[in-house]
Amino acid sequence: MKQIIRHPFLTTIVLLAVAVLLSVAIGPVFIPPATAARLLLAKLPGTSIAPSWPETYEAILLQIRLPHTALMALTGAALAGSGAAYQGLFRNPLADPYLIGVASGAGLGAVLALAIRWPGTLLGLYTVPASAFLGAAVTIAIVYSLARVGRAVPTTTLILAGVAFSSFATSLTSFLMLRSNTELRRALAWLLGGAIMNGWQPVWAMLPYVALGLGVLSLSGHALNVLQFGEEQAQQLGMPIERLKFWLVLAASLTTAAAVAFSGIIGFVGLIVPHVVRLTWGPDYRRLIPLSALGGGCALLLADLLARVVMAPQTLPVGIVTALAGAPFFLWVLRRSKTQAYW
Amino acid sequence: MLEIKSLSVAYYEAEVLREVSLSIKSGEMLALVGPNGAGKSTLVRAVSGVIPVKSGQVRMNGVELHHLGTMQRARYLAVVPQARELPGAYTVYQTVLLGRTPYLGWLGNPGQKDHAFVRLALERTHTTQLAERRVSDLSGGEQQRVLLARALAQDAPILLLDEPTTHLDLQHQSNLLNLVSQLCQDRSLTVLMVLHDLNLAGLYADRVALMDLGRILAVGSPEEVLTADNLSSVYHVPVNVIPHPDYGTPLVLPDGHTFEISQPTF
Numbered sequence: 205m206k207q208i209i210r211h212p213f214l215t216t217i218v219l220l221a222v223a224v225l226l227s228v229a230i231g232p233v234f235i236p237p238a239t240a241a242r243l244l245l246a247k248l249p250g251t252s253i254a255p256s257w258p259e260t261y262e263a264i265l266l267q268i269r270l271p272h273t274a275l276m277a278l279t280g281a282a283l284a285g286s287g288a289a290y291q292g293l294f295r296n297p298l299a300d301p302y303l304i305g306v307a308s309g310a311g312l313g314a315v316l317a318l319a320i321r322w323p324g325t326l327l328g329l330y331t332v333p334a335s336a337f338l339g340a341a342v343t344i345a346i347v348y349s350l351a352r353v354g355r356a357v358p359t360t361t362l363i364l365a366g367v368a369f370s371s372f373a374t375s376l377t378s379f380l381m382l383r384s385n386t387e388l389r390r391a392l393a394w395l396l397g398g399a400i401m402n403g404w405q406p407v408w409a410m411l412p413y414v415a416l417g418l419g420v421l422s423l424s425g426h427a428l429n430v431l432q433f434g435e436e437q438a439q440q441l442g443m444p445i446e447r448l449k450f451w452l453v454l455a456a457s458l459t460t461a462a463a464v465a466f467s468g469i470i471g472f473v474g475l476i477v478p479h480v481v482r483l484t485w486g487p488d489y490r491r492l493i494p495l496s497a498l499g500g501g502c503a504l505l506l507a508d509l510l511a512r513v514v515m516a517p518q519t520l521p522v523g524i525v526t527a528l529a530g531a532p533f534f535l536w537v538l539r540r541s542k543t544q545a546y547w
Numbered sequence: 548m549l550e551i552k553s554l555s556v557a558y559y560e561a562e563v564l565r566e567v568s569l570s571i572k573s574g575e576m577l578a579l580v581g582p583n584g585a586g587k588s589t590l591v592r593a594v595s596g597v598i599p600v601k602s603g604q605v606r607m608n609g610v611e612l613h614h615l616g617t618m619q620r621a622r623y624l625a626v627v628p629q630a631r632e633l634p635g636a637y638t639v640y641q642t643v644l645l646g647r648t649p650y651l652g653w654l655g656n657p658g659q660k661d662h663a664f665v666r667l668a669l670e671r672t673h674t675t676q677l678a679e680r681r682v683s684d685l686s687g688g689e690q691q692r693v694l695l696a697r698a699l700a701q702d703a704p705i706l707l708l709d710e711p712t713t714h715l716d717l718q719h720q721s722n723l724l725n726l727v728s729q730l731c732q733d734r735s736l737t738v739l740m741v742l743h744d745l746n747l748a749g750l751y752a753d754r755v756a757l758m759d760l761g762r763i764l765a766v767g768s769p770e771e772v773l774t775a776d777n778l779s780s781v782y783h784v785p786v787n788v789i790p791h792p793d794y795g796t797p798l799v800l801p802d803g804h805t806f807e808i809s810q811p812t813f
Contacts, residue, residue: 295634354599426655430645432634439597440628441701442621442649487636490655546636 212485216498220277223505227273228265230509232517235261235269244270271404275466276508276522277501278407280473282414282463284500286456287474288481288493289421292428293452294359297547301460301474304366304453305343308373310464313339315377319384333406333465340461343373348453357449359435406466417459418497424452425490432487470504472526476534477503483541503530548572549705549737554603556586556593556761563589565761566603569739571754573704576731576738578752580745580773582782585758587741591709594739595626607705607737621649624705625698629713630690635683639693642682643668646700661700668699672726688719695726706731708740712747720744724751745799749773750791757781773797 228244229237239257243265246253255262283301290299302308317335351357351365427448430438435445460474478496485491504522510529511520549571556564564586571577579587592598594605596613605612607623615623625646633642646668647661657665669675672692682690691711698706708727712720728751731738742748748755749769756766757773759781765772775788778799785802 423654426648426651427653429637429641429655430648432637433645434632436592436597437626437628439617440595440621440624440626441645441697442618444617482636487634488641547634 212481212491212495213498216495216502220498220502220505223502223509224273224277227276227505227509228269230513231264231269233260233264235265240265268402271407272402272508273505274404274407275410276504278410278414279463279467279470280477280500280502280504281418281497282410282459282500283470283474284477284503285418285421285493285497286459287500288478288489288496289424289428289452289456290474291478292431292489292492293449293456294363295432295434296363297479298475300471301456301463302370302469302471304362304457305347305370305373306340306457306460307464307469308370308377309343310336310340310461311469312343312373312377312380313337315380319380333409337461337465339373340464341458343369344453344457344461348450356446359449362449362453410462410466413458413462417455417462418493420451420455421459422494422497424448424455425488425493428452428489428493429487432489468523470523470526472523472530473500473504473507476530480534480537483537483546487546548608549739550604550606551590551594552604552606554590554593554605555601556589556598557601562601563761564593567758567761567763569756569763569766571737571739573737574732574735575753576728576740576751577754577756578748579739579741579756579758580743580748581758585781586761587758588709589761590758591626591707591739591741595624595707596620618649621701621703623703624707625701625703627691627694627698627706627708627711629710630687630694631714633682633690633694635681637682638679639669639674639682639685639696640665640678642693643674643696643700646697649701664700664702665696668696671699671730672696687714688716688722691715691719691723692726695723699730704735705737705739708738710741710743713743720747727751745773745778745797749796749798750794769796773799 225237225241229235229240235243235257239261242253243255243257243261245251246255247266286301287299290301290303291297293299294303314332314336316339317331347362347366347369348357350369351362353361427443430441430443431445431448433441438445477500478492481492481495481499485495504526507525507529508522511522511525514520551567551569554564554567555562567586567590569577579590581587589598593600594612596617600613610623612620612623643665644657644661647657647664648655650661651657666675669678672695674689674692674696677685677689677693682693685693691714695711706727711727712723715723724747727738727740730736740752742752752769754767755769755772757764757777764781765777773788774797775786778786778788787800787802788797789800790796791798
């Protein structure tokens with residue numbers, strides 16, 4: 205165990221691969237993981253594995269389970285990666301990806317889209333996720349410009365402006381929902397992670413944002429390390445902090461916005477996974493962010509699996525499972541840790 | 548030669564630094580003393596470029612530091628802050644390595660040379676044996692030495708120290724100042740340090756600058772500046788100044804019998 209843990213990237217990648225296999229294997233029709241792995245390998249160019257499985261397997265795997273798995277893994281990676289970045293940016297262990305209003309902005313966007321009764325798709329995009337994404341992006345832009353004091357954006361003002369604007373957006377959402385018919389309840393259920401979109405389209409729509417966002421965040425590890433000493437010391441060590449904060453907020457928020465737009469608001473993953481990684485492999489953000497992303501993908505896949513299995517054929521909202529199973533797991537890790545100052 | 552010329556800083560309307568001018572040679576240690584709120588820390592922050600300056604210049608050998616980018620400026624000027632609220636989870640080595648930030652790229656991948664600088668900085672501050680310890684497990688004196696090591700790793704000709712001895716006991720105070728003084732000579736550093744302890748200033752500084760209300764009232768040798776008249780007019784308490792029995796530097800003694808007539812300064 206100890207030996208394995210010494211290789212953090214190997215460990216998380218193996219865990220993620222196992223979670224992916226379990227996620228594609230388990231469902232109403234059980235596909236043995238070995239068969240699933242062979243089937244997936246056969247689809248890669250340059251391999252020649254003779255098909256020895258029922259044809260239905262291929263359809264289930266490639267058109268239903270794999271896109272769902274990819275969506276969940278991307279969402280988990282987006283939330284945990286940007287959660288780790290936010291915790292570092294705000295130097296606050298309670299920070300999560302929704303801290304400065306991404307979730308409430310997305311909620312308002314989604315409800316607005318349904319309240320205005322736009323068509324379900326517009327220019328080939330699903331209107332609700334597109335509008336949710338736009339809502340989140342606009343919220344971040346407003347919050348960031350509200351928090352500006354002179355040429356600087358102090359993190360305290362950023363958090364306060366974010367929290368205040370979030371409340372505003374949330375009340376507006378509630379008001380819209382009260383005023384209108386049951387149609388809007390669907391929007392809320394969807395946002396809370398109740399109904400997850402199917403097929404490959406949401407995966408392809410989300411991928412560029414998450415890849416770009418997590419890429420920027422992963423490359424900013426050193427800057428976040430310097431920032432842990434406070435903004436003043438970071439500047440004295442040669443770090444241009446205002447530019448750094450702008451890019452970090454932009455990357456983390458767009459990543460989260462893309463995740464929320466397609467998978468709804470899933471709590472706890474973005475808060476807890478970075479802490480588990482930090483407890484296991486230390487505070488160095490150069491590793492912390494990519495490891496959190498890998499771990500977040502793995503954690504959300506496992507939570508989603510539980511959500512699909514415990515009350516099958518009914519599926520629980522995955523957000524319930526992340527907190528219900530995640531909290532005890534985190535407390536167990538916290539209790540086992542031997543160091544007092546891991547933050 | 549560090550030249551600070553007519554530096555003024557204002558928070559909103561209030562001027563907290565008024566036309567401050569100072570010059571410090573390389574290899575010289577200048578101590579900045581004065582009551583709380585005199586603007587000592589503000590001067591350090593303004594010189595290091597972390598707060599906006601209203602007017603004035605800061606030059607090092609003719610180079611205007613405030614025209615440089617953040618990273619360029621950090622190659623000229625290193626700051627030793629007070630060892631408070633340090634992130635405790637990093638090891639000493641990791642912390643000191645961050646002193647190399649002005650020479651690393653965005654990714655922060657250190658090279659051979661950077662590790663060599665870190666090892667040297669650890670050696671000079673006698674913290675080599677602490678390298679793998681976490682910062683949170685160290686004493687206040689050790690943490691302050693680590694911050695000094697980080698500043699040395701920055702390899703800058705100017706060293707600014709903001710009350711480096713405030714939270715240290717007698718032994719660690721003299722250890723740290725001996726170390727700074729020795730480094731100042733060996734490396735020809737230009738040292739500006741804020742000190743609260745007037746006796747330490749008298750003992751270690753080549754020159755002392757006395758500040759009050761955002762202005763520099765007197766600059767010169769400790770004997771010239773730390774006089775009973777100067778100090779009692781600034782601190783609003785009567786003081787006695789006697790020569791140090793061994794070195795002849797000024798020793799400042801509060802005058803206990805007249806405490807009740809002192810005016811509160813706040």
